[in-house]
Amino acid sequence: MKRLSVLLLVSVASISGLAVMAYADPVDDTLTIDDREMIIRAKAPEGHPFDEVLSGWLFRESETRATEADSFANPGMLAVERGEELWNTVDGSMGKSCSSCHNDASATMKDVGAHFPKWDAKARKPVNIEMKINDCRTERMGAEPYKFDAEEQVALTTYIKHQSLGTPVQIDLSQGEMQSWWDKGKELYYTRTGQLDFSCASCHEKSMGKFIRADHLSQGQVNGFPTYRFNTAGMVSLHNRFRGCIRDTRAEMPKAFSDELMALEVYVTWRGTGLSVETPAVRQ
């Protein structure tokens, strides 16, 4: 029956020349990167609005999916290489590089990115990888913090997250006040913003699987970040994506790493519990 209606849609579309997408559900496919099968569908954690959490990869077109599956073709791997270079570069007044303390990232940073954001007892709030990098730079290297979305910040974050490729996302909500940040993030997720009056849920929950103009709406998962985007031919950080989605509701955008966006990061990361880290994922 579904097949029939799809066929009908296609024939109507070709007669009228309408640019209606032929198929609007996530694909039925598997994703293997570097010989490792990614978890792109996972049973949702308790209290989740969906039964199953789905990687954004399932919603992209076949060429985009193929590019992510092939590490040699994935342009995001250039950011991983650049991150590795930065990892080993001395910077700041103390004459240190990341590797001076953390040695080989493939060992010391393995699976670390899959468990962020994390509670930071000193800062008394959740921190993400970008903030952790700046913390080590200022506190332990005597270097300047990276500005939001500096090329180095995105590359190093991509490199660190890539050390968790394939590992399921799982954050610890029992630490510190993580639970209340989750609560705040959930509230924000369902708050309508801007002149267009959309919440995150308007697009990624209620309209998931549908097309808004040419865009196939996914669950808005974060497991692939930073991602490579064809549209802008570059890497996109998570807070950049959050800000972009909020801007599209015609609202003022919160600052990157603000309490609002950190609460959202905690909550949205939880919504993708069990999905493999895919960094650097490839998106349209």
Next chain:
Amino acid sequence: MKRFLTCVAVPAFLCSQAAAVEIAPDAVKIDEMKVSQSLTGATGNAEEGAKVLANRGLGNCLACHVVTPLAKEQFHGNVAPALDGVADRWSEAELRAIVVDAKRVFSEETVMPAFYSLEVGINVRKDLAGKTILTAQQVEDVVAYLTTLKGSK
């Protein structure tokens, strides 16, 4: 005729100015899913309405709705039902109410934006605060276009 009536109700010198007869967003009455009076006091222009429907900076209705007669426009979304034949399902007054504030016709839950209301989301972009997505004229043009969508092809 309608215009004449509106004119006798207000001092004549205001009648030449469209703004004088325009219904402000917070003064629009939605009764039983209807807004019976034109927001401008006049009938809209369907051709202009089609442009507003397609324009991404204006109605951008095609982001969510398929409209087969506008097939030459690229990328119609399917978040919402197709608008083909919509004038068979809703009267002009109902269509106006839907465009003005869909939340007051369908439910609070609808994802369709309110195009002529100031009751919108929080943190509205500063340069848009206090402004509606469409002007009264644009709403009327859209309504005029929607009333042409008869018979599903």
